[in-house]
Amino acid sequence: MSTADRAERVPKQDRSRATRQRLLEAAVACLAEHGWAGSTVSVVAERAGVSRGAAQHHFPTREDLFTAAVEYVAEERSTALRALFPEGAAAGDRRAVVAALVDLYTGPLFRAALHLWVAASDEEQLRPRVTELESRVGRETHRIAVELLGADETRPGVRETVQGLLDMARGLGLANLLTDDTARRERVVAQWAALLDGALD
Protein backbone atom coordinates (compact mmCIF):
# COMPACT_ATOMS: atom_id res chain seq x y z
CA MET A 1 0.00 0.00 0.00
CA SER A 2 1.40 3.45 -0.90
CA THR A 3 1.55 6.22 1.71
CA ALA A 4 -1.20 8.07 -0.16
CA ASP A 5 -3.45 4.99 -0.07
CA ARG A 6 -2.84 4.58 3.65
CA ALA A 7 -3.66 8.24 4.34
CA GLU A 8 -6.94 7.88 2.50
CA ARG A 9 -7.75 4.60 4.19
CA VAL A 10 -7.69 5.73 7.80
CA PRO A 11 -10.37 8.42 7.48
CA LYS A 12 -12.45 5.93 5.48
CA GLN A 13 -12.31 3.49 8.42
CA ASP A 14 -13.23 6.35 10.74
CA ARG A 15 -16.19 7.26 8.57
CA SER A 16 -17.28 3.65 8.48
CA ARG A 17 -17.04 3.39 12.24
CA ALA A 18 -19.02 6.62 12.69
CA THR A 19 -21.74 5.34 10.34
CA ARG A 20 -21.93 2.06 12.21
CA GLN A 21 -22.25 3.89 15.51
CA ARG A 22 -24.99 6.18 14.18
CA LEU A 23 -26.91 3.14 12.98
CA LEU A 24 -26.59 1.39 16.35
CA GLU A 25 -27.77 4.42 18.29
CA ALA A 26 -30.68 5.00 15.92
CA ALA A 27 -31.63 1.31 16.20
CA VAL A 28 -31.85 1.44 20.01
CA ALA A 29 -33.86 4.68 19.95
CA CYS A 30 -36.20 3.20 17.34
CA LEU A 31 -36.71 -0.03 19.30
CA ALA A 32 -37.38 1.92 22.51
CA GLU A 33 -39.94 4.17 20.82
CA HIS A 34 -41.68 1.93 18.31
CA GLY A 35 -41.03 -1.63 19.47
CA TRP A 36 -39.89 -4.54 17.31
CA ALA A 37 -42.88 -4.38 14.94
CA GLY A 38 -42.11 -0.75 14.07
CA SER A 39 -38.36 -1.23 13.79
CA THR A 40 -37.00 -2.13 10.35
CA VAL A 41 -33.58 -1.56 8.78
CA SER A 42 -35.10 1.10 6.48
CA VAL A 43 -36.61 3.09 9.34
CA VAL A 44 -33.32 3.01 11.24
CA ALA A 45 -31.25 3.95 8.15
CA GLU A 46 -33.48 6.94 7.54
CA ARG A 47 -33.27 8.02 11.17
CA ALA A 48 -29.46 7.72 11.08
CA GLY A 49 -29.24 9.61 7.77
CA VAL A 50 -27.59 6.61 6.08
CA SER A 51 -28.61 4.94 2.81
CA ARG A 52 -30.38 1.59 3.07
CA GLY A 53 -27.54 0.01 1.07
CA ALA A 54 -24.89 1.32 3.47
CA ALA A 55 -26.96 0.06 6.42
CA GLN A 56 -27.19 -3.39 4.88
CA HIS A 57 -23.45 -3.37 4.19
CA HIS A 58 -22.88 -3.02 7.93
CA PHE A 59 -25.77 -5.23 9.04
CA PRO A 60 -26.98 -7.81 6.49
CA THR A 61 -30.15 -8.68 8.44
CA ARG A 62 -32.60 -6.95 10.75
CA GLU A 63 -31.61 -9.37 13.54
CA ASP A 64 -27.92 -8.45 13.07
CA LEU A 65 -28.68 -4.75 13.41
CA PHE A 66 -30.87 -4.90 16.50
CA THR A 67 -28.89 -7.44 18.53
CA ALA A 68 -25.68 -5.50 17.75
CA ALA A 69 -27.42 -2.28 18.79
CA VAL A 70 -28.56 -3.58 22.17
CA GLU A 71 -25.11 -5.06 22.80
CA TYR A 72 -23.35 -1.84 21.84
CA VAL A 73 -25.46 0.33 24.10
CA ALA A 74 -25.17 -2.20 26.94
CA GLU A 75 -21.37 -1.96 26.66
CA GLU A 76 -21.56 1.84 26.67
CA ARG A 77 -23.68 1.70 29.83
CA SER A 78 -21.27 -0.72 31.54
CA THR A 79 -18.37 1.57 30.75
CA ALA A 80 -20.28 4.58 32.08
CA LEU A 81 -21.16 2.65 35.25
CA ARG A 82 -17.53 1.76 35.93
CA ALA A 83 -16.55 5.37 35.23
CA LEU A 84 -18.89 6.57 38.02
CA PHE A 85 -16.62 4.81 40.53
CA PRO A 86 -13.17 5.02 38.93
CA GLU A 87 -11.35 3.98 42.12
CA GLY A 88 -13.86 1.23 42.87
CA ALA A 89 -16.60 1.89 45.43
CA ALA A 90 -16.19 2.18 49.19
CA ALA A 91 -18.58 0.60 51.71
CA GLY A 92 -20.22 4.02 52.20
CA ASP A 93 -21.04 4.17 48.47
CA ARG A 94 -23.32 1.16 48.59
CA ARG A 95 -26.58 3.07 48.27
CA ALA A 96 -25.16 5.04 45.33
CA VAL A 97 -24.02 1.78 43.72
CA VAL A 98 -27.46 0.19 44.10
CA ALA A 99 -29.07 3.32 42.62
CA ALA A 100 -26.61 3.29 39.68
CA LEU A 101 -27.29 -0.42 39.03
CA VAL A 102 -31.03 0.18 39.11
CA ASP A 103 -30.58 3.11 36.68
CA LEU A 104 -29.23 0.63 34.11
CA TYR A 105 -32.77 -0.74 33.86
CA THR A 106 -34.86 2.40 33.66
CA GLY A 107 -33.67 4.25 30.55
CA PRO A 108 -34.15 3.82 26.80
CA LEU A 109 -31.65 0.92 26.71
CA PHE A 110 -33.87 -1.14 29.00
CA ARG A 111 -36.96 -0.27 26.95
CA ALA A 112 -35.15 -1.30 23.78
CA ALA A 113 -33.85 -4.54 25.32
CA LEU A 114 -37.32 -5.33 26.68
CA HIS A 115 -38.88 -4.97 23.24
CA LEU A 116 -36.18 -7.22 21.83
CA TRP A 117 -36.69 -9.87 24.54
CA VAL A 118 -40.44 -9.91 24.13
CA ALA A 119 -40.15 -10.14 20.33
CA ALA A 120 -37.58 -12.93 20.72
CA SER A 121 -39.99 -14.92 22.87
CA ASP A 122 -42.33 -15.14 19.84
CA GLU A 123 -39.86 -15.25 16.94
CA GLU A 124 -37.75 -18.30 16.38
CA GLN A 125 -35.05 -16.61 14.28
CA LEU A 126 -34.45 -13.97 16.94
CA ARG A 127 -34.66 -16.12 20.05
CA PRO A 128 -31.23 -17.89 20.17
CA ARG A 129 -29.37 -14.66 19.40
CA VAL A 130 -31.16 -12.63 22.04
CA THR A 131 -30.82 -15.45 24.59
CA GLU A 132 -27.07 -15.53 23.99
CA LEU A 133 -26.82 -11.74 24.10
CA GLU A 134 -28.85 -11.50 27.31
CA SER A 135 -26.69 -14.07 29.04
CA ARG A 136 -23.48 -12.27 28.00
CA VAL A 137 -24.75 -8.84 29.09
CA GLY A 138 -26.16 -10.35 32.31
CA ARG A 139 -22.80 -11.92 33.25
CA GLU A 140 -20.99 -8.64 32.67
CA THR A 141 -23.51 -6.68 34.77
CA HIS A 142 -23.19 -9.25 37.53
CA ARG A 143 -19.39 -8.91 37.44
CA ILE A 144 -19.60 -5.12 37.76
CA ALA A 145 -22.16 -5.37 40.57
CA VAL A 146 -19.97 -7.77 42.58
CA GLU A 147 -16.98 -5.51 42.13
CA LEU A 148 -18.71 -2.22 43.01
CA LEU A 149 -20.64 -3.69 45.95
CA GLY A 150 -17.43 -5.22 47.30
CA ALA A 151 -19.30 -8.54 47.54
CA ASP A 152 -17.32 -11.62 48.56
CA GLU A 153 -18.86 -14.41 46.49
CA THR A 154 -16.93 -17.12 48.28
CA ARG A 155 -19.32 -16.63 51.21
CA PRO A 156 -22.52 -18.69 50.99
CA GLY A 157 -25.57 -16.77 49.78
CA VAL A 158 -23.65 -13.70 48.54
CA ARG A 159 -23.87 -14.68 44.86
CA GLU A 160 -27.65 -15.15 45.15
CA THR A 161 -27.99 -11.89 47.07
CA VAL A 162 -26.39 -9.99 44.19
CA GLN A 163 -28.43 -11.90 41.60
CA GLY A 164 -31.66 -11.09 43.47
CA LEU A 165 -30.69 -7.43 43.57
CA LEU A 166 -30.25 -7.38 39.78
CA ASP A 167 -33.57 -9.20 39.36
CA MET A 168 -35.16 -6.50 41.51
CA ALA A 169 -33.53 -3.82 39.34
CA ARG A 170 -35.04 -5.45 36.24
CA GLY A 171 -38.45 -5.59 37.93
CA LEU A 172 -38.17 -1.90 38.84
CA GLY A 173 -37.43 -1.18 35.18
CA LEU A 174 -40.65 -2.94 34.22
CA ALA A 175 -42.61 -0.95 36.81
CA ASN A 176 -41.31 2.22 35.14
CA LEU A 177 -42.50 1.25 31.66
CA LEU A 178 -45.94 2.85 31.66
CA THR A 179 -45.70 5.46 34.40
CA ASP A 180 -42.95 7.47 36.07
CA ASP A 181 -42.17 5.31 39.08
CA THR A 182 -39.19 7.40 40.30
CA ALA A 183 -40.48 8.39 43.75
CA ARG A 184 -41.51 4.88 44.77
CA ARG A 185 -38.36 3.41 43.24
CA GLU A 186 -36.11 5.69 45.32
CA ARG A 187 -37.76 4.54 48.53
CA VAL A 188 -37.42 0.86 47.55
CA VAL A 189 -33.76 1.38 46.59
CA ALA A 190 -32.98 3.10 49.92
CA GLN A 191 -34.56 0.28 51.89
CA TRP A 192 -32.94 -2.56 49.93
CA ALA A 193 -29.54 -0.89 49.99
CA ALA A 194 -29.83 -0.95 53.79
CA LEU A 195 -30.86 -4.63 53.80
CA LEU A 196 -28.00 -5.41 51.43
CA ASP A 197 -25.53 -3.77 53.78
CA GLY A 198 -26.53 -6.23 56.47
CA ALA A 199 -26.37 -9.17 54.05
CA LEU A 200 -22.96 -8.40 52.53
CA ASP A 201 -20.95 -7.41 55.61
Added chain:
Amino acid sequence: MSTADRAERVPKQDRSRATRQRLLEAAVACLAEHGWAGSTVSVVAERAGVSRGAAQHHFPTREDLFTAAVEYVAEERSTALRALFPEGAAAGDRRAVVAALVDLYTGPLFRAALHLWVAASDEEQLRPRVTELESRVGRETHRIAVELLGADETRPGVRETVQGLLDMARGLGLANLLTDDTARRERVVAQWAALLDGALD
Protein backbone atom coordinates in the same frame (compact mmCIF):
# COMPACT_ATOMS: atom_id res chain seq x y z
CA MET B 1 -91.49 -12.26 34.42
CA SER B 2 -93.31 -15.64 34.37
CA THR B 3 -91.80 -18.67 36.07
CA ALA B 4 -91.15 -20.26 32.67
CA ASP B 5 -89.29 -17.13 31.49
CA ARG B 6 -87.20 -17.16 34.63
CA ALA B 7 -86.36 -20.85 34.24
CA GLU B 8 -85.19 -20.20 30.70
CA ARG B 9 -83.25 -17.11 31.69
CA VAL B 10 -80.95 -18.66 34.26
CA PRO B 11 -79.33 -21.22 31.97
CA LYS B 12 -78.97 -18.48 29.32
CA GLN B 13 -77.02 -16.36 31.82
CA ASP B 14 -74.95 -19.41 32.66
CA ARG B 15 -74.21 -20.03 28.99
CA SER B 16 -73.30 -16.39 28.53
CA ARG B 17 -70.96 -16.50 31.51
CA ALA B 18 -69.33 -19.69 30.24
CA THR B 19 -68.81 -18.12 26.79
CA ARG B 20 -67.28 -15.03 28.37
CA GLN B 21 -64.94 -17.16 30.45
CA ARG B 22 -63.85 -19.24 27.43
CA LEU B 23 -63.07 -16.00 25.55
CA LEU B 24 -61.03 -14.60 28.45
CA GLU B 25 -58.98 -17.77 28.85
CA ALA B 26 -58.38 -18.02 25.11
CA ALA B 27 -57.32 -14.35 25.03
CA VAL B 28 -54.67 -14.82 27.71
CA ALA B 29 -53.31 -17.96 26.05
CA CYS B 30 -53.22 -16.18 22.70
CA LEU B 31 -51.42 -13.14 24.12
CA ALA B 32 -48.86 -15.35 25.90
CA GLU B 33 -48.14 -17.34 22.74
CA HIS B 34 -48.41 -14.81 19.93
CA GLY B 35 -47.99 -11.40 21.54
CA TRP B 36 -50.15 -8.35 20.96
CA ALA B 37 -49.48 -8.17 17.22
CA GLY B 38 -50.75 -11.73 16.73
CA SER B 39 -53.76 -11.37 19.03
CA THR B 40 -57.00 -10.20 17.45
CA VAL B 41 -60.62 -10.72 18.48
CA SER B 42 -61.10 -13.10 15.51
CA VAL B 43 -58.15 -15.30 16.47
CA VAL B 44 -59.40 -15.51 20.06
CA ALA B 45 -63.01 -16.19 19.03
CA GLU B 46 -61.86 -19.06 16.82
CA ARG B 47 -59.65 -20.49 19.57
CA ALA B 48 -62.56 -20.30 22.03
CA GLY B 49 -65.00 -21.87 19.54
CA VAL B 50 -67.24 -18.79 19.65
CA SER B 51 -68.56 -16.78 16.69
CA ARG B 52 -66.92 -13.42 16.01
CA GLY B 53 -70.32 -11.74 16.56
CA ALA B 54 -70.76 -13.36 19.97
CA ALA B 55 -67.22 -12.33 20.93
CA GLN B 56 -67.98 -8.73 19.94
CA HIS B 57 -71.22 -8.81 21.89
CA HIS B 58 -69.19 -9.54 25.03
CA PHE B 59 -66.20 -7.32 24.15
CA PRO B 60 -66.88 -4.49 21.69
CA THR B 61 -63.17 -3.71 21.17
CA ARG B 62 -59.87 -5.56 21.09
CA GLU B 63 -58.69 -3.46 24.07
CA ASP B 64 -61.80 -4.45 26.07
CA LEU B 65 -61.15 -8.14 25.46
CA PHE B 66 -57.46 -8.22 26.36
CA THR B 67 -57.52 -5.96 29.41
CA ALA B 68 -60.54 -7.91 30.75
CA ALA B 69 -58.66 -11.16 30.08
CA VAL B 70 -55.53 -10.15 31.98
CA GLU B 71 -57.65 -8.87 34.86
CA TYR B 72 -59.75 -12.04 34.98
CA VAL B 73 -56.73 -14.32 35.08
CA ALA B 74 -54.99 -12.10 37.65
CA GLU B 75 -58.04 -12.44 39.89
CA GLU B 76 -58.04 -16.21 39.43
CA ARG B 77 -54.37 -16.29 40.42
CA SER B 78 -54.96 -14.14 43.51
CA THR B 79 -57.76 -16.45 44.61
CA ALA B 80 -55.54 -19.50 44.06
CA LEU B 81 -52.73 -17.86 46.04
CA ARG B 82 -54.98 -17.15 49.02
CA ALA B 83 -56.30 -20.72 48.79
CA LEU B 84 -52.75 -22.09 49.23
CA PHE B 85 -52.73 -20.67 52.75
CA PRO B 86 -56.41 -20.84 53.80
CA GLU B 87 -55.64 -20.19 57.48
CA GLY B 88 -53.15 -17.41 56.63
CA ALA B 89 -49.45 -18.20 56.70
CA ALA B 90 -47.28 -18.89 59.77
CA ALA B 91 -43.77 -17.47 60.24
CA GLY B 92 -42.33 -20.85 59.18
CA ASP B 93 -44.17 -20.62 55.84
CA ARG B 94 -42.25 -17.55 54.70
CA ARG B 95 -40.09 -19.32 52.15
CA ALA B 96 -43.16 -21.05 50.71
CA VAL B 97 -44.98 -17.69 50.56
CA VAL B 98 -42.08 -16.02 48.72
CA ALA B 99 -41.95 -18.94 46.27
CA ALA B 100 -45.73 -18.72 45.69
CA LEU B 101 -45.51 -14.95 45.11
CA VAL B 102 -42.67 -15.42 42.63
CA ASP B 103 -44.70 -18.12 40.86
CA LEU B 104 -47.32 -15.45 40.06
CA TYR B 105 -44.77 -13.94 37.66
CA THR B 106 -43.44 -16.98 35.85
CA GLY B 107 -46.44 -18.55 34.13
CA PRO B 108 -48.56 -17.76 31.06
CA LEU B 109 -50.38 -14.95 32.90
CA PHE B 110 -47.14 -13.03 33.34
CA ARG B 111 -46.18 -13.62 29.70
CA ALA B 112 -49.60 -12.34 28.62
CA ALA B 113 -49.44 -9.32 30.93
CA LEU B 114 -45.91 -8.53 29.74
CA HIS B 115 -47.01 -8.52 26.11
CA LEU B 116 -49.89 -6.24 27.03
CA TRP B 117 -47.62 -3.83 28.99
CA VAL B 118 -45.07 -3.63 26.21
CA ALA B 119 -47.77 -3.04 23.58
CA ALA B 120 -49.35 -0.40 25.83
CA SER B 121 -46.05 1.47 26.04
CA ASP B 122 -46.28 2.05 22.25
CA GLU B 123 -50.05 2.34 21.73
CA GLU B 124 -51.90 5.37 22.98
CA GLN B 125 -55.37 3.78 23.03
CA LEU B 126 -54.16 0.89 25.16
CA ARG B 127 -51.87 2.72 27.55
CA PRO B 128 -54.30 4.37 30.05
CA ARG B 129 -56.34 1.17 30.39
CA VAL B 130 -53.32 -1.03 31.01
CA THR B 131 -51.81 1.51 33.41
CA GLU B 132 -55.01 1.53 35.44
CA LEU B 133 -55.26 -2.28 35.32
CA GLU B 134 -51.65 -2.75 36.37
CA SER B 135 -52.04 -0.43 39.33
CA ARG B 136 -55.21 -2.22 40.48
CA VAL B 137 -53.66 -5.70 40.14
CA GLY B 138 -50.43 -4.46 41.76
CA ARG B 139 -52.27 -3.11 44.82
CA GLU B 140 -54.15 -6.39 45.27
CA THR B 141 -50.94 -8.44 44.99
CA HIS B 142 -49.25 -6.15 47.52
CA ARG B 143 -52.19 -6.62 49.90
CA ILE B 144 -51.97 -10.42 49.65
CA ALA B 145 -48.18 -10.34 50.09
CA VAL B 146 -48.41 -8.22 53.26
CA GLU B 147 -51.05 -10.54 54.67
CA LEU B 148 -49.29 -13.83 53.90
CA LEU B 149 -45.86 -12.58 54.97
CA GLY B 150 -47.31 -11.28 58.23
CA ALA B 151 -45.64 -7.93 57.50
CA ASP B 152 -46.35 -5.03 59.84
CA GLU B 153 -46.47 -2.02 57.55
CA THR B 154 -46.67 0.45 60.42
CA ARG B 155 -42.94 -0.23 60.98
CA PRO B 156 -40.59 1.96 58.91
CA GLY B 157 -39.17 0.27 55.81
CA VAL B 158 -41.53 -2.72 55.86
CA ARG B 159 -43.73 -1.41 53.06
CA GLU B 160 -40.69 -0.85 50.82
CA THR B 161 -39.29 -4.26 51.74
CA VAL B 162 -42.46 -5.95 50.46
CA GLN B 163 -42.54 -3.73 47.35
CA GLY B 164 -38.92 -4.59 46.55
CA LEU B 165 -39.71 -8.28 46.92
CA LEU B 166 -42.54 -8.00 44.38
CA ASP B 167 -40.25 -6.01 42.04
CA MET B 168 -37.74 -8.85 42.34
CA ALA B 169 -40.48 -11.37 41.55
CA ARG B 170 -41.32 -9.41 38.39
CA GLY B 171 -37.64 -9.30 37.42
CA LEU B 172 -37.39 -13.06 37.95
CA GLY B 173 -40.36 -13.47 35.62
CA LEU B 174 -38.52 -11.51 32.95
CA ALA B 175 -35.42 -13.67 33.40
CA ASN B 176 -37.60 -16.71 32.71
CA LEU B 177 -38.97 -15.37 29.44
CA LEU B 178 -36.42 -16.83 27.01
CA THR B 179 -34.89 -19.69 28.97
CA ASP B 180 -35.94 -21.95 31.84
CA ASP B 181 -34.47 -20.11 34.81
CA THR B 182 -35.98 -22.42 37.46
CA ALA B 183 -32.79 -23.68 39.11
CA ARG B 184 -31.21 -20.24 39.54
CA ARG B 185 -34.54 -18.77 40.62
CA GLU B 186 -34.94 -21.33 43.42
CA ARG B 187 -31.55 -20.41 44.85
CA VAL B 188 -32.33 -16.67 44.69
CA VAL B 189 -35.73 -17.22 46.33
CA ALA B 190 -34.17 -19.28 49.16
CA GLN B 191 -31.59 -16.59 49.86
CA TRP B 192 -34.00 -13.65 49.71
CA ALA B 193 -36.59 -15.43 51.84
CA ALA B 194 -33.87 -15.68 54.50
CA LEU B 195 -32.97 -11.97 54.13
CA LEU B 196 -36.65 -11.12 54.35
CA ASP B 197 -37.00 -13.07 57.58
CA GLY B 198 -34.40 -10.80 59.14
CA ALA B 199 -36.03 -7.66 57.74
CA LEU B 200 -39.60 -8.42 58.78
CA ASP B 201 -39.12 -9.78 62.30
